[in-house]
Ligand SMILES: Cc1ncc(C[n+]2csc(CCOP(=O)(O)OP(=O)(O)O)c2C)c(N)n1
């Protein structure tokens with residue numbers, strides 16, 4: 001069968017079972033948009049290419065399937081660099097297709113030419129420039145394979161216009177041919193046995209679960225491991241939902257804005273079982289002072305993560321689910337020989353911290369609205385399996401802290417890159433992937449202004465996401481640092497609560513807009529928003545700009561120095 | 576990045592495809608490493624090329640670079656050739672002043688180093704020499720007083736030394752089974 005390159009590309013995407021893609025056409029990608037009309041693939045027309053990329057990410061976060069975005073060359077390709085970098089940092093499988101000038105014009109500074117492959121090389125797991133239409137099925141197959149296997153990540157296919165118009169003989173490859181790519185998924189049995197031995201000897205063990213748990217679809221296995229060993233679990237920002245927050249062994253989020261118990265348990269542990277986590281600086285604080293007495297078991301599918309920050313005592317390269325399943329067996333057989341270690345002292349210590357140093361804030365009755373109260377109200381008045389996306393800043397940290405994540409794949413956020421503007425498009429992508437679920441975005445007023453126009457996309461495509469803006473009239477997180485570390489010298493962080501008028505803006509974009517400026521109206525307005533299912537809703541919550549995120553470990557400080565915040569007296573902390 | 580004086584030789588087998596060199600080079604520069612020399616050539620199998628990369632770096636960050644290098648989809652295999660574990664060769668072309676009164680001395684030096692005179696001008700000549708990097712260093716040091724006009728080195732190529740031990744009979748049998 002003879003096809004054009006463009007037809008072959010669309011057909012290859014269909015072969016990969018792509019159901020939806022996010023994009024925006026233009027000159028060089030025009031030929032591909034033509035066969036799209038006849039395809040079963042749903043295309044969602046975005047208002048900015050960054051939106052297409054984050055939607056693809058949100059879709060992948062929520063479904064575990066690769067998200068697909070397609071844009072044209074030049075400025076469109078550069079517009080999608082941010083989502084690629086974001087997906088690269090957070091190991092999100094997305095496939096991005098960019099148009100390119102004809103191969104005959106490459107290198108001539110042609111209209112809308114840029115070196116997309118060169119620009120995106122450092123932020124993709126791999127990328128391809130198609131130079132012959134005959135290669136298209138092979139490349140598409142490889143691209144999806146690379147994006148979704150091993151440590152997942154973004155890939156890009158750069159697609160010149162003449163290749164799109166070139167004729168090819170259709171085929172579908174039955175295998176990929178990548179001699180240099182063979183991810184190792186099965187952990188080394190000897191290492192697993194050694195890990196089980198350390199686990200059965202530890203007196204103050206902590207499971208340090210990272211985003212890799214979710215990528216490996218290992219939440220069930222993780223829970224089984226925790227229950228089999230009785231070991232408490234911290235879930236990093238990327239792993240929220242990987243272990244249920246309502247589980248008695250859950251300690252919640254560690255790190256810079258983690259809770260006291262999670263931070264301190266890691267700090268004082270004698271064994272850290274790192275599962276799909278990467279010792280990020282936001283988790284470890286000052287590396288040299290991090291968990292000084294802990295031995296380390298480190299499981300990751302990416303060998304480069306083992307020893308990158310902290311040298312593990314037992315490194316295990318493998319898929320988290322497979323390794324955890326083997327580890328459970330090894331632990332059980334070790335438990336048969338020796339008694340299960342007595343962790344009751346350690347458990348009591350942990351419960352004591354949880355009791356003494358919970359997350360705290362105060363919502364004065366009739367007073368200014370506290371952001372934490374908005375998040376708790378949202379949490380308590382939405383279904384348990386609601387998917388929540390967030391932007392980057394204070395609102396993100398409060399959401400991670402105060403939401404109860406009891407199910408995997410309910411938290412969609414930008415962890416590694418910290419991309420403001422992520423929430424709105426990511427929530428849209430998640431809702432497209434999971435239309436039956438309620439999807440809320442908790443966004444900052446600063447973040448919202450970066451990508452809000454995608455609500456036009458959501459309105460016109462009837463994607464009923466709900467957005468809660470925590471409008472503190474500030475680039476709040478930056479303000480917090482200026483308050484604490486720059487002697488309250490506020491430089492370029494004020495945004496104004498009324499400009500723009502978020503309610504009018506929402507309405508102009510085809511959404512329903514509400515405004516809430518006192519605690520009494522919070523729940524009623526959330527319930528009104530929950531009733532609306534035919535268009536997006538935006539709620540402008542006017543929150544207290546003075547509120548800061550606590551606990552906090554200042555950048556570069558040791559995790560021993562947790563600042564608890566004004567709700568606690570200094571003497572409360574007895575080390 | 577400052578020189579550490581530590582040279583590490585990597586022999587990297589890569590897919591012979593467009594853009595591989597820039598992926599490899601980009602990875603080094605992104606992680607702050609300086610490539611000291613680099614030689615790329617086809618191999619006996621046309622699908623692959625071999626890069627011999629000499630890097631100036633301390634051990635521990637280098638481990639991260641090799642692991643990252645391994646992650647590149649088009650990198651097939653990496654071998655680090657440790658000090659004394661390989662055979663290394665490099666080629667240099669040197670154009671040196673050779674006026675009538677010094678010409679004989681330069682020619683003599685070239686002969687000692689088994690170098691070849693490949694071009695002769697009115698008062699200069701170009702000499703080709705191959706050897707280990709140290710031999711090349713020594714040769715150029717000795718030529719320098721005569722006046723080096725132009726100088727180029729290829730960067731080294733290296734291969735692991737062959738095993739000299741005869742395989743045990745049993746393992747030979749095991750292989751064929
Ligand atoms: C694209 C981008 N630019 C700048 C930053 C730096 N930054 C981090 S948080 C933040 C403030 C975010 O403000 P807002 O969305 O209002 O959230 P808040 O902290 O007030 O909750 C800024 C500017 C960033 N993370 N991303």
Ligand SMILES: [Mg+2]
Nearest residue numbers: 444445474476
């Ligand atoms: Mg704000």
